[in-house]
Amino acid sequence: MNQFNKPDFTKPRYRAKRLEIDGIDFYKALIAKVPEAAKLSHAETRDLVKQFNETVLQNIVDNREGVELPQGLGYIFIGSCKIKKECVDYGKSIKYGIRVTHKNWNTEGYASKIFYSNCSVKYRVQDNNLWMFKAARNLKKHASKAFSENWNKYIRIDESTKLSKYISIGKNIEKLKKKNDDILKTYNEFE
DSSP states (O other), X not given: OOBOXXXXXXSOOOOOOOOOTTSHHHHHHHHHHOGGGGGSOHHHHHHHHHHHHHHHHHXXXXXXXXXXXXXXOOXXXXXXXXXXXXXXXXXXXXXXXXXXXXXXXXXXXXXXXXXXXXXXXXXXXXXXXXXXXXXXXXXXXXXXXXXXXXXXXXXXXXXXXOHHHHHHHHHHHHHHHHXXXXXXXXXXXXX
């Protein structure tokens, strides 16, 4: 067992700058780009953006294949993968004085990750390797809760396979569902 030294909470902390999407600068830029948006007030625009984000969040958590973002920006989905490194449980480590790690016994050693990919969109995104996705705290919280409740539902990601394979599988499943729905609509068991 490794000895665990309690972190010094009195030392200064680094906090990255946050960009607010619902700020007044965003609203002015939106009006400059889309003049029809001036019909909405800043508060209404902010509420509309929040409502859209909550809808996307709920679809990411509910759908196994995740969500395709509008305007061909990419795909976001929750996947499960085996944990390679040890994650320290700081609360228990401080309490017991030794290094205690999370083992995720309730999910058989799998952890959830939120994946973003823009590699297999219909129209290729320019400089797609420069794009980055950072999930908001709300999405992380909802994804973690949904994963702990039903961890077997989500796609298991193998580290040696490209993400584009999993996205194409999801597209094929959606096509099959639509095809089956069409067949069921025209099916008549009495003929």
